[in-house]
Amino acid sequence: MKVSLKDIHAIDVHAHPYLANREPYTGDEYVRQLSLAVIPNEIPQNYKRVHKQPFPGSNMWVQILIQRLAKYFSCEPTLEAVVEQRNKRAIDFKTYTRELFQDANLSGIVGDFGYPQPPLSKKEYRELCGVQIWEIHRIEPVMVRLSGECKNFAEFVDSYRRDLAEALKKEGMVGLKSIIAYRSGLDITPMNEALAQEEYEEFKGNSRAAVKNLRDYCLHIAMEECSAANKVMHIHTGIGDGEVVLPKASPSFLLEMLRDKKYRDTKVHLVHGGYPWVEEAAFIVSILPNVYMDISLQNPFSGHGVKRILSQVFEFAPFDKVMYGSDAFTMPEMNWLGVHLFKECFEEVLNGWVDSDYMDPETAQVIGEMVLYRNFENVYQDFLKEGK
Template sequence: MNVSLKEIQAIDVHAHPYLANTEPYTPEEFVRKLSLSVIPNQIPPHYKRVKKQPFPGSNMWVQILIQRLAKKFSCEPTLESVVKERNIRAIDFRKYTRDLFSDAKLSGVIADFGYPQPLLSKEDYADLCGARIWEIHRIEPVMVQLSQDCQNFAEFREKYRANLAGALKQDGIVGLKSIIAYRSGLEIAPKDEKLAADEYEKFKENSYAKAKKLRDYCLHVAMEECTKSDKVMHIHTGIGDGEVVLQKASPSFLIDMLRDEKYENTKVHLVHGGYPWIEEAAFIVSILPNVYMDLSLQNPFSGHGVKRILSQVFEFAPFDKVMYGSDAFTVPEMNWIGVHLFKECFEDVLNSWIDSDYMDSETAQAIGEMVLYRNFENVYRKHL
């Protein structure tokens, strides 16, 4: 008997909210919405395409999305046809979004409301998609806002810790998140309040300043508050958009901090599973009992690579340490294809394990359900 995940619910442990698009998208606008790049693709003025040639800026994941949407819409598998049909259905954007979530059996999302800015409403997003929404509280917007409000580091220090502690007491907030990989990298120095204070004025003048000692200090405070509240520290690892400090984005740079005795009981969630350094993330979660990883961003944005990644991750990662995620951030089609592509690829991997006599079908089915939602329930069980 083969594994089947089609009817299994999914909990997405990392995605972002979005608003309904008020006007129909052109094909070019839709492709831009699907891109991780913060720099728009430049299309030469006299660029020529032949029939069926992918639209400029499209990559494999976009191609897979077009192919799957064309089947769902019963239309020609071209960007232009799919966007035309999509725009008709998305006139009632709430119904369209809920239909996609329901079709994917996507029942819940841990949403990072730190992007986009200004903040969107949790209640509005929950109403839009019809799924249960949990929230993580991103520390960088707090740092920026308080740096403008506080005259000195002492005031900033007290208000910053109070903000994080207060947020973690709120219902529905399951943890904190840092995108320090985008600002100064993941090589975190020991906590040093004096050095952090020395960089405060620099950060106050320019919130994009590297200010590494201050940023490291703020991450340590966030780790401490998550430890106190028994909630989860989310840390962006690996690639993202073009602003990431790529040379310091591997999760391996976090290892000294994660091994610190004072954090031995701190739950840490490696967002994006360190992609493309997935082997490092898999090894880290295999040796540190309270560190977990998700497969967001690499799923669905690596396209056909999702199958390879799933196989690689489980070369080292324990089955109970990996969670489903998408990093969907602009349109509900990302949430939808994320689940379907993941299930499709994971079924192939799990069934290959059965064929190789590594396990029986019941064990493989259980592993699929663990990654799709059961691991989430176990990691976040106190806050559901």
Template sequence: MFIKEIKGDYTMTIDISQLPIIDDHCHPFMPTREKRDFDNCFTLSLIPPKSIDTRNTLLFKMVRKEMISLLQLDPAITDDELIRHRNERYRSNPKAYVDMLFKDIGLESLLVDYGFPVMGSRLSADELDWFHQTSSSVPTRRIHRVEATYHRLFEERVGFEELEELYISELRDEVEHQGAIAFKTVIAYHTGLKMNKISRSQATASYSKFLDTPDDLAAEKDVRDYLVLLAFELCMEYDIPIQMHSGAGDAPMLDVKLSSPLLMHDIVSDPHYQAVKIIFIHTAYPFVEEAGYLVNQYHNVYLDLSSMIPFSSIGVQPKLRQIFEMAPFTKVMYGSDGFNIPEVSWLGGRIIKKELGKFLNDLVEDQLISEDYAYTAAGLVLSENARNLYLRNWDRRTNG
């Protein structure tokens, strides 16, 4: 037990700062994707922000405070000076800078979705090589986004039988040879999470319509639902989880009304699919309470905290309370949704340790849990749940 801080009558006794972290969901970072000024990288919107607005968000104030602490800078430093100092440190020796960030938060591993971004140019071999060399101080483990496979096949306009055959073959190869520990889908971005069970004959007919009329949303939805549920079948066969984008994402590309995890009711309630380990990533933010409820009600449903951490800034603390009103500590995992710049993953690590520590400390103070259990719960969320969930290929590092 450690006495960490005292504010008035409040004594912080739970210190989880030295526990290891596994980042359950993130993306590669590299300078070639850092298209915005540093201060404007802390947003999920595709609409270009204004620096004057970004610098006056609580999230940026948190970034500023934590970076001044990490880099041991004068607290009076201006935002421009801070950003200039950061850029010089990062660009002069990227690996040393990233190693420092990872060591600071006790990062043990990155679970990486290589299908980033949702739309636009894919990551090149040179970009991936740079990312792996720069982040080599920790293992990176591979998550395969299924859309990265079937979108390419859509573009090639292959026939339905070939689409199905190549799709299944590539997903099998990802698990059997490329080291994928999980699949991921961003169907929420395209046709939403209210998926239907589609027969093969219906999918065949809808695919033909979709190729002829790409704006036929009903036909597109049938095809996407069919293909994602095929991935569910492989998840059951290989005993790997599937991460599902839920909640907020890149505005205005994502219609958040279609990304509530509650829309998955028919699928998660189907006894057949209860053998699939489903992880709602991004805490389904802003549908946080709903996600915590589903994790409580369905034995095969899990939740990760990425995107909510760090992007909800001071909202993390009340959101943790909403999640754990019902969700077991054994089914919630830390994640950052880091992308483009390494500081997103680093900031997420700093925030989760501070806010989860405060939350657990309050539970101890209220005599709801013991100090021993507080450390057990912290370990589960920060690393052990991920280690226990991703079993296949866990011992394989990925090379992207």
């Protein structure tokens, strides 16, 4: 018996909504939509490219997507042929999206509607995808909005706390999300109201400013509100787009805060599993009972690296602490390949464990199901019926 995940449904615990492209994509535009880069790749006018040569800026993730879409579309595995077929099918974007989701057996998404801004409609995204949608409430847009509405720090803090508490009461809202790694880093200091207040005026004048004490303070409030509501605090860890504060994006910087006794019972979800510091994230979830991680962004954007990453993660991470994710953010192909690539790579890892006599096939099969959906159902079991 071989482990097979092909027919197992998946729940994507971290992805973003998107809209249909208004005009057909060129090859250049399509590759840009697939990239994490903040600054677009500029192709020299005299750049020479031979047949089958990957498009400038393409990496293994893009190459694998082109290869797999070519098989799905039954066309030549070139960017030009794939984009041509994609443009034809995506004219009816809803049908195209739902076909991809059904082909991948993707049954649900935890959506971060904090990107893009302004937020897209949860109802419209649910109608587009045809799957269950849960939601997380991103704290940074709340901070920006309230800084423009509140005259002083005391009013800001009161309004901010009230906003988070009210958001967590909404049906289908499973937690809060912070991207503090993009602004001031993950080395969170103890809660200090006086220092936070000193930086409030600077934040009002520049919402992208580091203002570390204020941001740390607001993250602590978010942790407190998640604790009070028995919801999950999602924290971006590891790489992202080019704006991330990379030297302070490792999940290891969160350890001091996560070890705080007042957060002992707070559920924390390490978004993106700290990639490329996945071993550190795996260690953290192994020692802290209410901290979990997902395999989003690194899957599918590390391409062939997904197999290596899955093997590394489970060197330390308990099987019930890791969840599937994609971080899809511009188009359904990201969700689609995320599931297929993850399943293929995890099957290889699991069958390797069976061949090495680490476990029997039945156990390996269940572990695959745990990561694809069972762990999500256990961690978020109180909110499963709220996904709409």
